[in-house]
Amino acid sequence: MVGHRMRYAEVSVNSPVAQRRFFSYAIPPDLDVVVGQAVWVPFGDKILQGIVLELTPYPSVEETKEIAGIIESRPLLSPFHVLLACWISGHYLSPLFDAVALMLPPGFERKALTFISIPSIPDDLDLSSLTQGQRHVLELVQRQGKVGLKQLERILGKKKAQTIVSQLVRRGLAVRSYELEKVKVKPKMVSYLHLAVEADEAQQEATRLRERRANKQADLLNFLIRQPRPLPLAEVRKSALYSAAAIKALVSKGLVRMEQVEVTREPISYEGITPSQPLTLSPAQESAWQAIRSGLPWGRKGSTLSPVFLLHGVTGSGKTEIYLQALAEIVKQGKRGIVLVPEIALTPQTIERFASRFFHKVAVLHSQLSPGEQFDEWRRIRDGEFDVVIGSRSAIFAPQPDLGLIVIDEEHEWTYKQHDKSPRYHTRDVAIKLAELTGAVVILGSATPDVETFYRAQRGDYQLLQLPERVTPGEGAFLPQVEIVDLREELKAGNRSLFSRSLSQSVAEALANREQVILFLNRRGTASFIQCRNCGFVLRCKRCEVALTYHFADDMLVCHQCNYRVPVPQVCPQCLSPRVKFLGIGTQKVEQEAGYTFPQARLLRWDSDVTKRKRSHEEILGKFRAHKADVLIGTQMIAKGLDLPLITLVGVVSADTGLNLPDFRAGERTFQLLCQVAGRAGRGSLGGRVIIQTYSPGHYAIQAAAKHDYASFYNTEINYRRQLHNPPFSRLACLTYSHRNDALCQREAERMRNRLTEEIESRGIADLSLIGPAPAFIHRLRGRFRWQLILRGAEPSALLSQIPIPQGWAVDIDPVGLT
Ligand code: ADP
Numbered sequence: 001m002v003g004h005r006m007r008y009a010e011v012s013v014n015s016p017v018a019q020r021r022f023f024s025y026a027i028p029p030d031l032d033v034v035v036g037q038a039v040w041v042p043f044g045d046k047i048l049q050g051i052v053l054e055l056t057p058y059p060s061v062e063e064t065k066e067i068a069g070i071i072e073s074r075p076l077l078s079p080f081h082v083l084l085a086c087w088i089s090g091h092y093l094s095p096l097f098d099a100v101a102l103m104l105p106p107g108f109e110r111k112a113l114t115f116i117s118i119p120s121i122p123d124d125l126d127l128s129s130l131t132q133g134q135r136h137v138l139e140l141v142q143r144q145g146k147v148g149l150k151q152l153e154r155i156l157g158k159k160k161a162q163t164i165v166s167q168l169v170r171r172g173l174a175v176r177s178y179e180l181e182k183v184k185v186k187p188k189m190v191s192y193l194h195l196a197v198e199a200d201e202a203q204q205e206a207t208r209l210r211e212r213r214a215n216k217q218a219d220l221l222n223f224l225i226r227q228p229r230p231l232p233l234a235e236v237r238k239s240a241l242y243s244a245a246a247i248k249a250l251v252s253k254g255l256v257r258m259e260q261v262e263v264t265r266e267p268i269s270y271e272g273i274t275p276s277q278p279l280t281l282s283p284a285q286e287s288a289w290q291a292i293r294s295g296l297p298w299g300r301k302g303s304t305l306s307p308v309f310l311l312h313g314v315t316g317s318g319k320t321e322i323y324l325q326a327l328a329e330i331v332k333q334g335k336r337g338i339v340l341v342p343e344i345a346l347t348p349q350t351i352e353r354f355a356s357r358f359f360h361k362v363a364v365l366h367s368q369l370s371p372g373e374q375f376d377e378w379r380r381i382r383d384g385e386f387d388v389v390i391g392s393r394s395a396i397f398a399p400q401p402d403l404g405l406i407v408i409d410e411e412h413e414w415t416y417k418q419h420d421k422s423p424r425y426h427t428r429d430v431a432i433k434l435a436e437l438t439g440a441v442v443i444l445g446s447a448t449p450d451v452e453t454f455y456r457a458q459r460g461d462y463q464l465l466q467l468p469e470r471v472t473p474g475e476g477a478f479l480p481q482v483e484i485v486d487l488r489e490e491l492k493a494g495n496r497s498l499f500s501r502s503l504s505q506s507v508a509e510a511l512a513n514r515e516q517v518i519l520f521l522n523r524r525g526t527a528s529f530i531q532c533r534n535c536g537f538v539l540r541c542k543r544c545e546v547a548l549t550y551h552f553a554d555d556m557l558v559c560h561q562c563n564y565r566v567p568v569p570q571v572c573p574q575c576l577s578p579r580v581k582f583l584g585i586g587t588q589k590v591e592q593e594a595g596y597t598f599p600q601a602r603l604l605r606w607d608s609d610v611t612k613r614k615r616s617h618e619e620i621l622g623k624f625r626a627h628k629a630d631v632l633i634g635t636q637m638i639a640k641g642l643d644l645p646l647i648t649l650v651g652v653v654s655a656d657t658g659l660n661l662p663d664f665r666a667g668e669r670t671f672q673l674l675c676q677v678a679g680r681a682g683r684g685s686l687g688g689r690v691i692i693q694t695y696s697p698g699h700y701a702i703q704a705a706a707k708h709d710y711a712s713f714y715n716t717e718i719n720y721r722r723q724l725h726n727p728p729f730s731r732l733a734c735l736t737y738s739h740r741n742d743a744l745c746q747r748e749a750e751r752m753r754n755r756l757t758e759e760i761e762s763r764g765i766a767d768l769s770l771i772g773p774a775p776a777f778i779h780r781l782r783g784r785f786r787w788q789l790i791l792r793g794a795e796p797s798a799l800l801s802q803i804p805i806p807q808g809w810a811v812d813i814d815p816v817g818l819t
């Protein structure tokens with residue numbers, strides 16, 4: 001060994017009080033400790049899990065305790081992941097272990113079990129010097145070799161067991177060791193039915209059963225006789241022959257056996273998937289590909305910086321084919337990749353496409369896998385068994401070795417931000433950091449890039465590559481025609497229905513042609529703003545420009561950024577109409593009214609209320625795909641993954657619901673969603689059209705979406721952002737305080753505002769402003785009221801990292817969306 005032995009370890013400890021701190025521990029001489037390893041450490045009077053983040057020759061505090069043991073000798077985090085965890089904790093101001101935990105194998109966070117064993121009893125031990133209890137424990141441990149503390153506690157009582165063990169350990173007669181409690185991973189069992197007798201005998205029995213008119217049993221028996229091998233119960237269930245009573249009767253007569261067979265967990269079934277070859281790229285794809293290729297690790301010359309590419313192209317422009325070819329290239333170079341897609345896009349079709357190109361070399365990670373499956377996948381990924389890991393948000397933390405490429409498809413999706421628990425990270429930023437650490441390349445793909453991403457690409461931080469057209473010539477190559485309907489005109493013409501004349505007529509035509517229709521609302525539930533039904537006017541905050549939110553309780557309009565309040569006006573300030581309190585619409589309302597207007601149509605509703613159950617997504621989709629319904633009514637979810645040839649009409653019932661959310665990103669969100677839903681129509685040879693109903697037909701987001709014109713949307717949007725000093729021209733930090741008592745919440749928020757104002761003034765920070773406090777958009781969540789403060793400026797986290805944040809506050813750096 002060269003130089004100093006590293007005698008100390010800096011450890012991230014799994015305790016809520018650890019916060020963003022490392023803790024120094026001495027390394028006992030007999031332990032081999034390495035960075036990234038999981039260890040047991042004493043913490044207060046407990047033994048907790050920790051991950052070694054650094055080895056040092058000197059401790060950072062005077063008094064250190066010793067590491068108590070090693071949980072697993074093989075490191076769980078690579079050196080890159082250790083650096084990434086530290087970056088996440090620093091950047092998002094999250095507890096260090098929260099960041100570390102993102103990268104640990106599923107099921108890692110378990111309690112320590114204490115065991116007692118006896119190294120060797122000294123020959124000269126005077127047994128009479130021991131108490132009866134001590135002798136009792138010694139004998140027991142000696143007999144069994146190793147005894148769990150839990151077992152001793154059951155025999156002797158908790159207190160007594162712990163005292164005796166401590167006494168024995170102090171005298172050097174016993175030692176403690178620690179193990180993780182076992183993960184409970186259940187094997188997956190499947191029931192099979194098979195004949196319990198020879199086929200001839202079964203045949204005779206079947207005849208006899210039929211004579212006795214036990215037809216169900218006879219049919220089932222005949223069916224089983226014809227099967228060449230045992231049949232999964234699930235398959236019988238799907239057939240018309242299924243009868244639980246008949247199965248029970250046949251089993252009790254000894255004619256049929258039901259057996260439980262353990263099956264291996266294989267997240268991807270390769271059954272029905274055939275290996276596929278790369279396609280010949282179109283000229284547009286080819287030029288994008290050449291740019292990416294020269295940026296891949298081995299093609300890179302001179303510069304050491306890992307490039308980030310933004311691949312901007314409409315759906316169907318061939319982005320995925322480029323991802324596949326880039327992955328193939330890095331695999332050729334001996335590297336591996338990670339592909340991220342939004343959870344909802346992680347469909348069997350997506351997985352199949354990657355699995356057929358990288359046959360048996362694709363791992364899948366997502367939240368619907370069982371803990372056992374996740375655990376198995378994690379281990380196999382770490383062992384380098386896969387060329388490609390595909391998954392939703394958290395797959396960015398997969399222990400994929402030799403990382404060469406990270407792809408983020410639909411990079412603008414808000415689900416890439418984890419907003420509901422710490423660390424409140426954004427997958428895109430984490431991916432770019434990880435690429436920087438590992439030398440990997442990042443490809444961001446989108447039809448409607450995030451305005452901030454596009455701004456960075458314009459500025460040259462990212463390399464912009466564009467695919468302006470759909471690949472496939474002919475069928476479905478053209479984007480659908482979009483018509484904007486001005487709802488103000490409908491009311492004037494005496495139409496009080498939710499559906500404009502144009503939409504009603506088009507739906508009727510589509511139904512007459514046996515085609516399918518989507519009716520889309522870009523927000524679930526009822527809207528939170530009020531609108532003049534006559535002219536579409538929406539009241540906005542004078543200071544913040546955002547739409548005011550209606551509060552039922554006190555009939556007031558409130559700004560959720562600065563807490564500005566006004567009573568609801570009696571008449572519209574713009575057109576003086578008294579119909580000023582129109583409260584938007586929800587999916588149920590649309591379903592109801594579609595029922596009256598199109599009584600002949602078969603309706604299907606798809607929103608989060610009906611899709612709470614696992615797999616119901618696929619059920620609803622399957623039903624619509626099989627043309628068992630004519631009209632699909634839904635929210636956001638509809639916008640993705642639907643690629644059906646019979647859909648010839650998409651009606652956006654009200655584009656305004658999303659447009660008037662109190663959020664500076666409302667325009668962007670509306671544009672993205674409208675483009676996405678519009679892309680759902682006309683995927684087949686029948687062509688298609690889109691009708692957008694709105695009270696703001698002139699709004700730039702709606703105008704641009706109707707023309708599929710990203711550039712014009714972006715140019716308007718980026719100017720607003722610049723004028724109002726919103727991201728990317730500033731950064732935000734959102735502080736949320738929650739408590740059961742609303743008034744207390746407000747007081748605490750005000751106290752924090754004063755505190756921050758003082759800090760800003762005393763430090764002389766000029767470019768940092770404070771917005772709020774105000775009730776959060778979701779004012780009450782799971783029984784707790786919530787108040788928010790927003791810090792806006794060049795580096796709000798620089799200030800926040802230097803002041804202690806009291807209990808009860810949640811900090812969200814670079815927040816996205818309303819929470
Ligand atoms: P995107 O990811 O941009 O939506 P895809 O890569 O999925 O686009 O391409 C859309 C369709 O066109 C797919 O069916 C794909 O198989 C096909 N496709 C893509 N590239 C080519 C190509 N170079 N030649 C022929 N077909 C292609």
Ligand code: ZN
Binds near residue numbers: 532533535573574575
């Ligand atoms: Zn009005």
Ligand code: ZN
Binds near residue numbers: 543559563
């Ligand atoms: Zn305001």
